[in-house]
Amino acid sequence: MVKEIEKTGLPVVHMCNLVPISLTVGTNRIVPTISIPYPLGDPAAPQEEQWKLRYHRVGVALDALAADVKEQTVFKVKI
Template sequence: MVKEIEKAGFPIVQMCNLIPVAKTVGSNKIVPTISIPYPLGDPSTTKEAQYKLRYHRVGVALDALTADVREQTVFPVKF
C-alpha cells in the first residue's frame, strides 16, 4: 500500500518493526518501532516514559517525511 500512496504523489513514512519486510515491499522511508503488539509503546514502562518514546518516534517520522531520499532509507531512532 505504501508504494501505491507514493505513486499518487503523497509522501509517506512506514513505521514498523519488521524492517526486512518493509524493504522487501519497497518502502522508501522506514522508521523502526518497538514491537508488533505495541509499535509505539512499552506497557512495562511508566506513562511518562511511553509518552517520551512516542513523541520521539513520531518526531523521527515527521523528519523522515520531509527528507529527500533517493533510495530506501531506515531512519535511526536513538532514544
C-alpha cells in the same frame, strides 16, 4: 500500499518493527518501531517513559516525511 500511495505523489513513512519486510517490498521511508502489539510504546514502562518513546518516534517519522529520499532509507531512532 505504501508504494501505491507514493505513486500519487504523496510521501509516506512506514513505521514498523519488521524492517526487513519493508525493505523487501520497497518502502522508501522506514522508521523502526518497538513491537507488533505496541509499536509506539511499552505498557510495562512508566507513563512518562512511554510518552518520551512516542514523542521521539513520531518526531523521527515527521522528519522522515520531510526528507528528500532517492532510495530506501531506514531512519535512526533512539533505543
